[in-house]
Amino acid sequence: MLVDLxxxxxxxFKYQTYAKGRWLGRKLIDVFNTEFRDRDNTFYERAIKDGRVKINGETVDKxxxxxxxxxxxxDIHRHEPPVANLPVKVVxxxxGVIIVDKPSSIPVHPSGRYRHNTVLHILSTEQGYKELYPVNRLDRLTSGLMIIALSVKKAREFEKMMQKCEIKKEYVCKVKGEFPSGVTECHQPIHVASFKLTLNTVQPDGKACSTIFERLRYDPESNTSIVLARPVTGRTHQIRVHLQWLGHPITNDPLYHNTEIWGARNGQGGITLEAEEELVKKLLAQTEAEDELDHALATSSLNSAGAADAGNTGSEHQKAEFCSICQLPSRADPEPEKRIMYLHAWKYQAKDWAFETELPDWARDAVFSCTAASAADQGADTIVPEPSIS
Structure with a gap:
């Protein structure tokens, strides 16, 4: 039987780190409430009081x-969310580097609730790689090409190339609506709206960002476009934020294509700082509501189990979905459509090398037909290439 998760x-697990610069001068409880999203204030207050949260090895006040x-x-009892049971291919x-084709839904490195279900841990435990230094990082739901150095020296070489913009990157994405034909450039600055939510928006005080887009195909039936994205800079969520600002968000982007949160315009053209503050509050409230729903479902399961026992029906019933150790309610497995986002890192190229991954099914026909059309326009023989690693 095929297991898909x-x-x-x-x-x-013991999470331990030096205090980050943005934490300095702030209360411990405030940092946990704003930086970490997997538990609520009550949990963190209790953890600090019970000594499961310590500073320099000592128990402190919240x-x-x-x-x-x-x-x-x-010190936490960690419940890792499941991810897609797909191979992390070293292509x-x-x-001194390995080129990896990362599946959607698997985060790159340990962070938040993820440790074992990460690209680096899977490569280490299942393929024997011990020293791994990612040159580029992809969002958890983004698929595609990753360059991972096998030494600090090699990683620094690539880091310098990144800083000097000597590496050209190409992504493909599926966006809402009829994207403008030809080339579209977006140079809107981006800043962090919430570290806890990993949410970014276009704001005048943000860091400089540039992305060059090119439409490959428009499908009027679904009112979607396949677009090539060439990020010049490398800010977090840059492609996703720029597409939202342009009014063409990625069709299944759970964060930047959500009119219930962003409003009717869905962030097109940007939002004010006041609107951003309200947006963050809504998203945090939504997260808390989901946690409360998990708790309610687990309680309902527990009550149903108790009723069945009292009735002595002898029939099987669902076990209570509370962890017996930390009392955390379990979450439902993610549905298949929520394990993927239509954003794929396709090509990385520098002066002396070029790496490329296979295209996902949703983009393959559009890219190949565009390539064939371009070759025909130039008077060359029409060649539809097979997916390959170059």
Missing amino acids: RKIKPYF DYIIKNSDIVAH RIVD
Whole structure:
């Protein structure tokens, strides 16, 4: 039987880090509430009081003010969300780097609720790689090409190329509506609206960003376009935010294509700082509501189980979905359509090398037909290439 999800049994884990610059001078409880999204204020207050959260190895009060060089530690019972049970393919090994084709739904490196279900951990435990240094990072739902260095020296070489914009990147995406034909450039600055939500918006005080888009095909039946994106800079969510600002968000982007949160215009043309503050509040409230729903469903399951036992029906019933160790209610498995986003890192190229991954099914026909048409326009023989690694 084919198992479509990779699941990890809950386990104990000690999260430990030096205090980040943006944490300094703030109360410990405020940092946990604003930076971490998997538990609520009540949980964090109890964890601090019980000594499961410590500063420099010592138990402190929830109102402790974080200082420079503080070491923040949290002992947690971790419940990792399941991810797609797809192989993390190493498609090429060359000159101290490996080229990986990352599946959608799998995060790159351990963070938040993920550790074992990450690209780096899977490559380490299942393929034997021990020293891995990602050159580029992709969002969890984004698929495609990753360059991972096998040494610090090689990683620094690529990092310098990235900083000098010597690496050309190409992504393909499926967006809402009829994207303008030809080339469209977006140079809107982006800033972080919420670290906890990993939410970014276009704002005048943001960091400089540039993305060049080119429409490959428009499908009037579905009113969607396949677009090639060439990010010049490398800000978090840059392609997704720029497409939203242009009024053509990725069709299944759970964060930047949500009119219930963003309103009728869905962020097209940008929003004010006041609207951004309200947006963050809505998204945080939505997260809390989902947590409350999980708790209610688990409680309902527990009550149903108790009623069945009381009636002595002898029939099987669903077990209560509360963790017996940390009392965390379990979450439903993600539906297939929520494990993917129509954004794929396709090509990375520098002066002396070029790497390419296979295209996903939703983009393949559009890209190949565009390539064939371009060759015909130039008077060349029409050649529809097979998916390959170059």
